[in-house]
Structure formats: C-alpha cells, structure tokens
Amino acid sequence: MDGPFATAFSLIASGDPALMQIIGLSLRVTLTAVLIACAVGLPLGAALALARFPGRGAVIVVFNALMGLPPVVAGLIVYLMLSRSGPLGSLALLFTPTAMIIAQTLLILPIVISLTRSVVEDLWAEYREQLLSLGAGRLRAVPTLLWDGRVSLLTGVLAGFGRASAEVGAVLIVGGNIAGHTRTMTTAITLETARGQLGLAVALGIILLTLTLTLNAVAWGAGQWARGRLG
C-alpha cells in the first residue's frame, strides 16, 4: 500500500512543509493576480460597456479573443518584457513571484474585462433610462451597475481565478519553477510527474481540485443566497 495515492494522503495529512510552501505561493500569486485584474478590469469592462467610440467593436473582439490567450504565449510575452535585454529587464523581475503575478494578471484581465462588459451592458439596457432620470450620468452609472451586477460578476472573477490557478505555461516560463522560490502547484505537478515521483504530484492535484470545487460551491451558494435575498 505504498502507491502515489497513499503517499499523497500522508503528505497532505502530515502537512508536509514543502507541500504547504508550494500551496501558499500558488495562492499568493493567483489571488494577487485576481485582485489586480479586478481592480483594473471591472471599471475598464464597465467603461467599455457604456462608452461609444470608433473601433469599440474591434476592442471587444480583441478582449474576447484574449480570453483564449494560451498561457505559454502570455508567459513568453512577459518573459520578453522582463528578460535582461527586454524593456523592463533592469527591474530584475524575471524568475520571481512578481513576474508570475504579472503573467497571470495578463491571463485573467481579458476574462474580467469581457465578462464585466457583457454583464454591465445588459444591466445598462435595463437601467439606462431610470438612472438618467434619477440624475446619474454615464460615469456615475459605472459603480452603480458594478454593484447591482455583483452576483453575476462574481462568476467572471471566479472564472479568472480558475484559469490562473490551473495554468502552468505562463508561471513556468517567467517563474522558472525554482524550488522554494517560484514553484507552484501546477509547475510542481509537471516536474514531479516527469521525474516519476507521483506522490507529491497527486497530493497537489487533489488539493487543486478541492480548491476549485470549494470555490465554485461557495460562489454558487452565494449566488443562490443573493438571488433570494436581493431579487
């Protein structure tokens, strides 16, 4: 009874420090990226929903397309920016958690922007006349619409979190998978599986799955509660 699953469960049960360190770093990187993407993407998405300017359609298409941006490409772009000969090379950020946060922010941002745009646009169609009548201009409508769309927006934010916590390409390229420094759950799974050390890989897989399930359960519950509570 010494298969990968047994090893995995004992690693989890014993709270193995290396395992905990990897989980901690992954959460820190992804949650920070989600926060930054929300701070930028929610107002930007709402603005895109309300603004009318030439080329708006093209911008929307680009952001929609970027939702499918391959993580390795995002990683490559950030790598080129941060590498020693790149424009931001002097900051010496390559192979640090900060570089990983930047890459993941780049992955999440289009999701947050596109979903926010879609939610706010629908809401604006319903609210426009009422808000104008009450005295809110387009600019003032933005926070109102974001707040009234909060339940639907949570789904978008969660989708972003899911994408970032599951991806391996971007963090691998810009982080370098350095043990104890930039090793995340997904990069560790890749490495450990390649080395045939399945115990740690399975343990991390279980934790990733549990995390995703829990988050989605909480979000669904919150959505149900809010719909009943807020109408």
Next chain:
Amino acid sequence: MGTGATGMMAARDLSASILPLSLDGVGYAVAGKPLLSDITLRIEAGRRLIVMGANGAGKSLFLRLCHGLIDPTTGRRLWASGEHRAEAQAMVLQRPVLLRRSVAANLDYPLALKGLPRADRREIVARTLDRFGLNALAERPARLLSGGEQQRLALARAWAMRPQVLFLDEPSSALDPSATKIIEEMVAQFSDEGMTIVMTTHNLGQARRLGDQVAFLHRGRLIEHRSAAEFFAGPETAEARAFLAGDLIW
C-alpha cells in the same frame, strides 16, 4: 442662513420655479421617421395634465421628451429656469427600475446623486419612509417587494427628490384596483402640495378623477389640449371622440 448659502442662492435660486415648461414646435424623429411632430404646448405650474391617446400615439415618448430622457430633433424645449434639463423634476417610468439594494438605499440613491450631505439624506429618507408607510420595509431588498409596494417605492423615490413637476407614465397599469386607488390618492396629495403632475393613463376613470387638463395625442401630434371638464364633456376632434367612445363601448 450664512453668507455661503446666500451666495449660492445668488448663483442659482434652487427654489425658483422651473415652470412653465414650453414646447415650441417640438418634434422627435428616429432615422427620418417622425414619432412626434410639431408639438407646441405650455405646462404651467400647479397643473394636473393628463396625456391621452391610443397605443403608439407617442404618449410615453412625449413624457420622456419633456423629462429630458430624449432631446427634441426639431423645435425647442424650454424650462423657465433656463436649464437644459431642469433638476427639480422627477419621473416614474412605466416599469420603474429598483436597484438591487434595500428600500431605504433606493430612496437614498438619487439624493446622494444630488450631492446632499449624509445627515440631510438620512432625515429625508426617514421622512419619506414614514410618509409612504414603508417603515416596516426599510431594510427589505427592493426587488422582492410586491408589485404594489414596488410602485409605492418608485413614487416615494420620486417624491423624495422634491420635484416641482412629476411625470408619471401609466403609474397604475399593472396594479389591482386597491393598489391603483392608493397611487391615485398619493398623486392627488402631491398635487395638493403644489407639485405639478403630468401623467399618461389608459384608464378613463383615472383621467377624470385626477386630471384638470387633457392633452390628446394622435399619431405623434397634439390635436387637443383643453380643460378636462371640456374634453370629457365633448372633444373637439373626431379622433378624440372616437377614442372616448371606443373606450366606453369596451
């Protein structure tokens, strides 16, 4: 009153009347298709003007144009205060949108937009809840109220904005008779307090009970504008006569 307030009054006297509202040859067209044409009319302070007409005559559009949700494509809309869109007005839309927050927060929202200080807002909200019998519902989510309660809240929200003129678009079209009666009583009270009322309705009884003037629209044109008593005693135009007769026959 301090000197600051006096200075502000000099800049723009907020208690000054925004009425009458004058429409001068006003029209509204979409993609070259006229939906309202050549409407000339003055809405004087203190009136209870009922806007009538068949479906598609342009009643709702007329109200939205007066309120400033849309701008005329021809002619001029002029408030006595000279504002492009007068501040001291409010409208209850045909399907009012309540925000996804509590009843009290819905009342507070337009007051915050006006930039009133928090203490003043709290007082106005408390007074409004009281007056409209919404105290027990203050913390309830507005979207979960019954249809009658929602309409009462929409009316209360408009009233809290202290408008000189209130536009109402079919305020009781979706309500049962008892809720309709409550709304009518409220509108009559608003009028007694000096608020000018401009309202569309399909309900002839309601028009008789509430109106002191009738504006009759037909295919986007204002074809009659007279006192309610005269209008209901015998309209001048064949269209209005047919409208009244048709409604009586049904």
